[in-house]
Amino acid sequence: MDDLRKTSRMKRTLSHMGSAVVRDKVGTAGFALLLMIILMSVFGPIWFPLDTESDPDKLLHPPSSEHILGTDHLGRDIWAQIVSGGRELLVLALLTASIAVAIGIVLGSFSALVRGKFDEIMVFLADVWLTIPRFPLLVVLSGFFRLDSVTLAVVLAVLSWAGLFRTIRAEVLSLKKRDYIEAAFMLDLPMMHVIFREILPNMMGFIAANFTLLMRAAIYAQVGLVFLGLLPLDQNWGVMINVAWNQGVIYNPNAIWFLLAPTIVICLLILSLVWISRSLEEVFNPSLRK
């Protein structure tokens, strides 16, 4: 009985979110774009495998019928690298956002429900934490630790606790005044039950919007640190920008797609995430609707 009520409420929120996003042009465009990038990254490598061998006859070639985006400094196809370069970024961004959202939900709702000294201290700490510049901190940390992409994904999630903590806390505080939450407290239901059964399902849109924004921040940091050469070079779009830049591609207009192509796909990915979060926010906050 209890489960049924929960799933129906979840379903209602989700379908509400879905329909509102479809009605919103920007949201639809964002979802379509993200879906295309995901499909490309999942299935693309099957049709366009990476060139494993370099070809000294075709260094930095301009686009041609054989290589639609030209070739890189080792004569390998750039389109195949674009197709394969998104998977890692997407997975790492999902990882960061999931951990960060989990931390934010637990700390934020706990703090808002408990109140008192614990809440005051947490709010103060979050305030202090938010003033520490994030990206320089990551650069400094990379001077002490040997960061790799997966560690970075976890570190990023932990570092971004404060922002999400604040927004989720404020959200729970306003939800708390609703009757059904007060009823749940009067029934003496356990805290975990109130958080996960009563509050969370009503915050799905809000959380989803924050989730995509966190993914955006994670991609920014991953690509940025890779560009600065502070992360090991695997195969992703950030690495392509780094390599293209260090190979002096900007001095060679023929090979400009080596630099331009990864830059454009990263822009598209981030745009799709921002568009999705914007339309989700409108679902969540009807006062923004026109």
Next chain:
Amino acid sequence: MQKDMLVFAAKKLMKVVFTVWVVTTLIFFLIRLMPSNPIERYIQNLVVQYGMTYEEASSRASSLFALDLEASLFVQYIDYLSSAVRLDFGTSFLSPGVQVTQIIAARLPWTLFTVGMGLVLSFIIGIVLGALAAYRRESWYEPLISGTSSFLSAVPDFLIAIFLILLFGVFTWGGRGSIIPIFQLRGTYGPGVTPGWNAPFIRSVIGHGFVPILTYFFSQIGIWVLLMKGSTSGCLNSDYAQIARARGLRPAKILKSYIGRNAMLPIATEFAMRLGFIIGGSLIIEQLFVYQGLGLELLNATSNRDYPLMQAIFLVMTIAIVLSNLFAELLYGVLDPRIRHGGGKQDG
């Protein structure tokens, strides 16, 4: 009223001191307690490379870090704090004998110049465009302004920098060369000019700073437009503005006395908060333009493991942001009396 403001300011000041202390402490223990302790590594390096005895190397390291390595960790920590208060961060590893503060003083003006110019220009043009978009919601250019702004605010700043470098320095337009020669997109000023108040130097500085400034401009203007549009249309729809209109007040009067101040409130505080980022700039953008500012210096310090320089720059960046946050909060307190009376407490 006066006392209110004083208590409010004192509380905020406490927070500033606490934050700076947290960051200073964090850096100290990072350096001293890490498994790959940089000081230990430096001593080992001296021993291996220059054949010094451990004592010699250790005394050299302690003079470099301005730390007494013989003393207990707690005493070292107090020493470190007291010299940090006096803004004495010791000398750089990489260029021995040069005070860290000297290096920072040399790099800071460049970052201040580019980021500051970008911030001020984007702020002025952004609020004008934002207000325009809010007032003329039915016009043909409103979707254009809003669309471009939301696009620009989404794209990461360093990708904007790459696009601008390609547009200005690489692409050739109509058979002629690129708009700006590519070598001008690297460095702070060209070779062959002597720094000082002379025309060739100033021209060179502006020529080299133009695209970085443009990058900061484009990466921030979207936020100002959206913020200004949101807050202005919020005020336009508010009850007091509608009543003012119903009373038949002239639009100019409504704009000046009813909307202007209220719409500017969130914008002014956001501006104050962003002032702090002038110091840090963007590390990646400075790296892209090889612009010799503080961000690039932090990167160099990190890749060369120049720990005294690293910790000092990071601390300076944090202090700038903390102070600008304080400024923003005080500004908010002055502009909006409700905040002071509530003691700044956020309640749902």
